[in-house]
Amino acid sequence: MxxxxxxxxxxxxxxxxxxxxxxxxxxxxxxxxxxxxxxxxxxxxxxxxxxxxxxxxxxxxxxxxxxxxxxxxxxxxxxxxxxxxxxxxxxxxxxxxxxxxxxxxxxxxxAEDAFPPDYSYPESIKVELEVSNVSKIAEKAPNQIFSHQLNSRTLIVIRKGILVEIEKMLIELGFEEPLTISKRKLEKGLLYKRKELFEEYLDVQIDDIFVNWDFNLDKSTIVFILNPNNRQ
CATH class of the missing domain: 3.30.300 (GMP Synthetase; Chain A, domain 3)
Structure with a gap:
């Protein structure tokens, strides 16, 4: 340690x-x-x-x-x-x-460990379902979604398979930067609209929400910064 x-x-x-x-x-x-x-x-x-x-x-x-x-x-x-x-x-x-x-x-x-640590937490299914709903509005529901609470302040959500065909074409044509900025604004807006709902599921105040993508892998990370001193 x-x-x-x-x-x-x-x-x-x-x-x-x-x-x-x-x-x-x-x-x-x-x-x-x-x-x-x-x-x-x-x-x-x-x-x-x-x-x-x-x-x-x-x-x-x-x-x-x-x-x-x-x-x-x-x-x-x-x-x-x-x-x-x-x-x-x-x-x-x-x-x-x-x-x-x-x-x-x-x-x-x-790289994933052969025996990964247990980062499970209560109500993970509800959190993942709500993030999936956000994805569905912004582009499409992810092919795969899972989340891990790393400690009392950090929750990470991983989504795989969320790009739609028009986004793939924009990336192919070299519009990766404007697509990133557009998706950042759209998805974060949708996540922040549901901030109180996430706080209710997690029984904690959320200080920050971050989103980013690896377009080559068709993968996204969402990080919730939690405030364990302020419970709902």
Whole structure:
């Protein structure tokens, strides 16, 4: 356990430094959770003065596009850092922002263990069903869905097989970035509309919801950041 805690602290420090170097300002706090095969990195108060100015002028789209381009360059460096510190080989890497909260998430997924840990939690079926309903409205119900509660603050939902044919064609034609931004806005809006329902199922307050996709794998991660100190 001490080894994991040490790795989490070391990663938080190193990631903060990398983000400061590339963005000019790092997050105020970083919370790293290593729960194999997952690693989540939750960023709080991460917004540069220039980004805040753009958001004030209603240019959120510019901020999202710029961050996405930066993260495409940064992802390999972050994956290598995670491997060096924790020993985890990251096969998939996802990220998302909630600019209104000045927060963000990085999610790494490594190889599945032969005997995976038990991340089950009460009412998982209801949570997964509601996420599936959101998918059905936004694109289509996933071919596969499952969720894991990694700790008292972090719940991850994995969806596989959610892209519809028009989305696949847009990706093929090179419209991956606008599709990502559109889906992010649509799906997060639908999830936040159901926030109280998710809170009722989980018996806890939800501080943040993040969504991202790997279009090549036709796979998506949703992360709920829970606040165990504020129960419903």
């Amino acid at each position: 001490m080894g994991i805690k040490k790795s989490q602290l070391e990663l938080a420090s190193s990631i903060g430094r990398i983000l400061r170097d590339h963005f000019g300002k790092g997050p105020e706090s970083i919370f790293v959770t290593i729960s194999r095969p997952y690693i989540t990195i939750y960023l709080r108060n991460f917004l540069t003065p220039m980004e805040q100015a753009l958001i004030n002028e209603k240019h959120e789209l510019t901020v999202e596009e710029t961050r996405d381009k930066l993260m495409q360059r940064l992802a390999p460096e972050l994956k290598e850092l995670i491997k060096n510190v924790s020993g985890m080989e990251i096969n998939e890497f996802y990220y998302d922002w909630t600019l209104a909260n000045a927060s963000g998430i990085f999610v790494g997924i490594g």
